[in-house]
Amino acid sequence: MKLIGLRLKVRATMLAVLFSASVHAEDRGMPAGQGLEAKLEYCKTCHGLQGQGYLGYFPMPRLAGQQPDYIEAQLRAFIERRRTNPIMFNVAHVLSPAMLADLATHFRNLDPKPFGGAPRGALAEGKRIFEEGLPEANVPACSACHGMEGKGQHEIPRLAGQLYAYTVGQLTGWKKERGQGSAVDTSAIMAPTAHNLTRSQVEAVAAYVSYLQ
Amino acid sequence: MFKARKLEVMKRIGFRVAILAIFASTVPSWAGGVDGAGVRNCTWCHGASGQGYMVAPRLAGQRPQYIESQLRSFRTHTRDNPFSKQYMWGAVAALGPNAAHDLAIYFATIAPKAANDGDSDLATRGRAIYLEGIPEANIAACYACHGPDAEGVRDIPRLGGLAYFYLKGRLEQWGQGYHSAAGSPMPMVASHLGPDEIEALASYLSFVR
Numbered sequence: 001m002k003l004i005g006l007r008l009k010v011r012a013t014m015l016a017v018l019f020s021a022s023v024h025a026e027d028r029g030m031p032a033g034q035g036l037e038a039k040l041e042y043c044k045t046c047h048g049l050q051g052q053g054y055l056g057y058f059p060m061p062r063l064a065g066q067q068p069d070y071i072e073a074q075l076r077a078f079i080e081r082r083r084t085n086p087i088m089f090n091v092a093h094v095l096s097p098a099m100l101a102d103l104a105t106h107f108r109n110l111d112p113k114p115f116g117g118a119p120r121g122a123l124a125e126g127k128r129i130f131e132e133g134l135p136e137a138n139v140p141a142c143s144a145c146h147g148m149e150g151k152g153q154h155e156i157p158r159l160a161g162q163l164y165a166y167t168v169g170q171l172t173g174w175k176k177e178r179g180q181g182s183a184v185d186t187s188a189i190m191a192p193t194a195h196n197l198t199r200s201q202v203e204a205v206a207a208y209v210s211y212l213q
Numbered sequence: 214m215f216k217a218r219k220l221e222v223m224k225r226i227g228f229r230v231a232i233l234a235i236f237a238s239t240v241p242s243w244a245g246g247v248d249g250a251g252v253r254n255c256t257w258c259h260g261a262s263g264q265g266y267m268v269a270p271r272l273a274g275q276r277p278q279y280i281e282s283q284l285r286s287f288r289t290h291t292r293d294n295p296f297s298k299q300y301m302w303g304a305v306a307a308l309g310p311n312a313a314h315d316l317a318i319y320f321a322t323i324a325p326k327a328a329n330d331g332d333s334d335l336a337t338r339g340r341a342i343y344l345e346g347i348p349e350a351n352i353a354a355c356y357a358c359h360g361p362d363a364e365g366v367r368d369i370p371r372l373g374g375l376a377y378f379y380l381k382g383r384l385e386q387w388g389q390g391y392h393s394a395a396g397s398p399m400p401m402v403a404s405h406l407g408p409d410e411i412e413a414l415a416s417y418l419s420f421v422r
Contacts, residue, residue: 034349042351045401046358054398056358057366087346087357094348 036102039095043103050112052161058087059166064110070157071104073186082185083178118164118207122200126208129201137196142205150212155186160212167206171197251312252319258300263320265328268296270379274325278368280317284308286394294382294391327374331416339417342410352405355414358398363421368394373421380415 043063048054051064063071077083078092095103131148133141142159146152150160159167170177174194178187197205256262258269265271272280286292287301288308305313331339343363346354355372359365363373372380387403406414 038351041401042353042405045351045353045398049401054358055367056369057360058357060357086344087354090345090354091348 034094034096034099036099036106039099039103040106042091048112048115051107051110052112053115053163053166055115055117055163055165059163059169061166062115062162063107064112065151065161066107066158067152067154067156068101068104068108069154070152071107072100073155075100075104077178077185077187080181080183082180082183083187084180085177114161114211114213115163116210118210119203120207122204123208123211125201126204126206129197129205130208134196134201139193139196139201142209150209159209162206162209164206164210167209168202170194171202171206172199251316254304255316255320259320263323264326265376265379267376268379268382269300271325271328271375272320273323274374275321275371276365276368277314277317277321279365279370280320281310281313282368282394284313284317285310286392291395292391292393294386325371325374325422327422328376328419329374331377331419332412333416333420335413335416336420337417339413339415342414343417347410350405352410353402363418372418375418377415377419380418381411384411384415 046054046060047063053062054060074083075092078085078088130142133139145156146159152158171194175191179185259272260266263272283292284305287297287305290302343355346352358369359372365371384403384406387400
């Protein structure tokens, strides 16, 4: 009997805590479903429970360990249609500016293992392109901006552990997806490099970075 | 009107289930390979050309990797909804990986038909949810994983043309704590869907070919 009483008390306390949390959310004028925790869970339905990415019909990129400035810049690019992606436009255009920053920061400290699955045949070539570039083809070393470990900085994204299919898709379709419209956009920096890489070089470097921890 | 039809269909399902139960208890143990006997063990319930029948879903045109993964899940009892337990756990108990692979390829190559048995008035709303999700309610777009024509890819299933009652049941079951395969994002995805959204999605998908 005592035990049941105690359990009931614990339940009641938990309910009280939950209730007060939801009241707080309403206090701040948030519509249902727009609280930070609910929204993070929503991100993770597609991008993986630890933000490690997921391979659906389309590859959903890894967000874990990603630079907050980069995530925020991309969410804005989706909203302003500088980056075309129908799914991410729908997702992002309902987010408040404060929510963008909070979401972007959250993924910084997640550190799951890379998603894996990339072909391993050209890892050495990928490493060479990543660290030295291809001077004869006007391709600078990726590491010059993205860092030797591929962790990125500020608006320059982390590439380490990124899904192979995602990186291949981005590098081969750079100008079709990014830098749309007339506004000047940091994505322009990558356009010549993406253009100068051959398909097999893209695959090599995408495979290499996908295994970086 | 719709309710009356539902009741009627539910009655019919009850009747079919009774028949299926008799079959399930009498099917011979697995013979192996895609020979007549092997395929017949599936088509008893899934229909002569794998187009599905009442509670047994269409296998025709389904992704082969999905069929294989689900056969594995039935064997390991990971896929645990009531019909799976009742029929499929026993049906695959003696089915080896090679036979499962051959059957998956066999059914995947049959052209699927659309069930067309949803509520056509709900199809437009279902299509909008499928393609866009409901971002305000944290409902993800189905299209991101299942593809623009709900055709599926790899071990992500085709949903287009499956029967309304099967789709509705599966979407409800994710929220009720049933499982399908380890690591599936579906319990999280579907837990945000309300009954109206489930009916709209199941209706729309039943018409997709």
